[in-house]
Amino acid sequence: MKLFPNTVSGVVSALNDIFEGKYYTDKVIERTFKSNPKWGARDRAFVAESVYEIVRWWRLIRELSPSGDHYHLFGTYWLLQGNHLPDWEEFQGLERTTLMERHRRIQERAVLESIPDWLDEMGEGLLGEKWEKELASLNQQADVVLRVNTLKTSRDILKQKLEEQGIQSVIPEGYPEALVLRERKNVFRTPLFKEGLFEVQDASSQLVAAFLDPQPGMRVIDACAGAGGKALHLAAMMQNKGKILAMDVESWKLKNTKLRARRAGVSIIETRPIENNKIIKRLKDSADRLLLDVPCSGLGVLRRNPDAKWKLQPETLHKVQEIQKEILQQYPLMLKPGGIMVYATCSILPTENERQVAAFLKSTAGKDFSLLEEKKVLSHESGYDGFYIAKMIKK
Numbered sequence: 001m002k003l004f005p006n007t008v009s010g011v012v013s014a015l016n017d018i019f020e021g022k023y024y025t026d027k028v029i030e031r032t033f034k035s036n037p038k039w040g041a042r043d044r045a046f047v048a049e050s051v052y053e054i055v056r057w058w059r060l061i062r063e064l065s066p067s068g069d070h071y072h073l074f075g076t077y078w079l080l081q082g083n084h085l086p087d088w089e090e091f092q093g094l095e096r097t098t099l100m101e102r103h104r105r106i107q108e109r110a111v112l113e114s115i116p117d118w119l120d121e122m123g124e125g126l127l128g129e130k131w132e133k134e135l136a137s138l139n140q141q142a143d144v145v146l147r148v149n150t151l152k153t154s155r156d157i158l159k160q161k162l163e164e165q166g167i168q169s170v171i172p173e174g175y176p177e178a179l180v181l182r183e184r185k186n187v188f189r190t191p192l193f194k195e196g197l198f199e200v201q202d203a204s205s206q207l208v209a210a211f212l213d214p215q216p217g218m219r220v221i222d223a224c225a226g227a228g229g230k231a232l233h234l235a236a237m238m239q240n241k242g243k244i245l246a247m248d249v250e251s252w253k254l255k256n257t258k259l260r261a262r263r264a265g266v267s268i269i270e271t272r273p274i275e276n277n278k279i280i281k282r283l284k285d286s287a288d289r290l291l292l293d294v295p296c297s298g299l300g301v302l303r304r305n306p307d308a309k310w311k312l313q314p315e316t317l318h319k320v321q322e323i324q325k326e327i328l329q330q331y332p333l334m335l336k337p338g339g340i341m342v343y344a345t346c347s348i349l350p351t352e353n354e355r356q357v358a359a360f361l362k363s364t365a366g367k368d369f370s371l372l373e374e375k376k377v378l379s380h381e382s383g384y385d386g387f388y389i390a391k392m393i394k395k
């Protein structure tokens, strides 16, 4: 594959923003595309994929590169992919045989799998022998998975319409509303997306709404709704009948929920920012179903967000676990007696998952709750993101 100076320069400057400027990869890519409006689909795909893969393999690439210069880092990545480098001045000093020799000498798993030492040690400590396979799986590129909007179409019809646009997909077993694309494609630009026929949502994430067993006409609270991925799924399962209160401490995210609801033809979602704890208390015993899709480390979705490896620190992990604990102490009061609550994370760490639920059930706030079912989804077992879902009932 031929390299072009303008797109390689786009990759290099994106890496600079991510690692020196500390910006998030998805935002940097978005900005890079905006400032290069003339790039075609192939250029964009090259830039996005190169940036994501270099971020994913950052530690290994740095170890193998002759210097920390971002052109050298790009060149190292390019050679590791089995490609040839052009004779550009920026790539002087890079040579395949030396690089491969260095690679062969590396023994440490944390370097080979490109992850910080502390995370590798913690993962092994918490997941034991499953960690190595999980780590390898979390380093793979994620599939693009769609969730069909059953309010507007069916999975078979959507599959057919995608095919007409040249987008091939397969139906995965065990996920009734999912379609997995055969090849990565920017589906957000299709008219089908603009018509609200689907959302992009990983297959594991699609399991969460079903756990809540929402029924048409119910009153549901999604207390950590963010941009509304699961709220939209709940609305479709409820056939757009009843009420969903989408709440979040970050009100700007809820604006996105409203936009997406409009596109999806959903009218039952009401958004409410959580400005203080009074807002929670006023909703005491008001919901038939309560979803706590809590903030987490994101360690189950490293395939999608590899920069979490480098942005996450032991202190931030501790802080997010404290927030999960607080949410579990304060929010369940919104559920009616007899109601069902789901606690979910996109993490694979027991400290964010089953241990949080066990501690809640033992606490005063959890004394009326019992665990009905729990699912620990590991990426190497499912082939999709790592997730945790616990379903509880209130007496």
Ligand SMILES: C[S@@+](CC[C@H](N)C(=O)[O-])C[C@H]1O[C@@H](n2cnc3c(N)ncnc32)[C@H](O)[C@@H]1O
Pocket (backbone or CB within 6 Å): 223, 224, 225, 226, 227, 228, 229, 230, 231, 247, 248, 249, 250, 253, 274, 293, 294, 295, 296, 323, 327
């Ligand atoms: C995993 S994300 C939610 C994703 C969303 N449910 C979806 O499916 O698209 C967790 C959300 O919790 C929110 N959050 C953080 N602290 C919170 C708190 N104390 N109460 C409610 N929401 C909180 C974050 O702003 C974030 O949007």
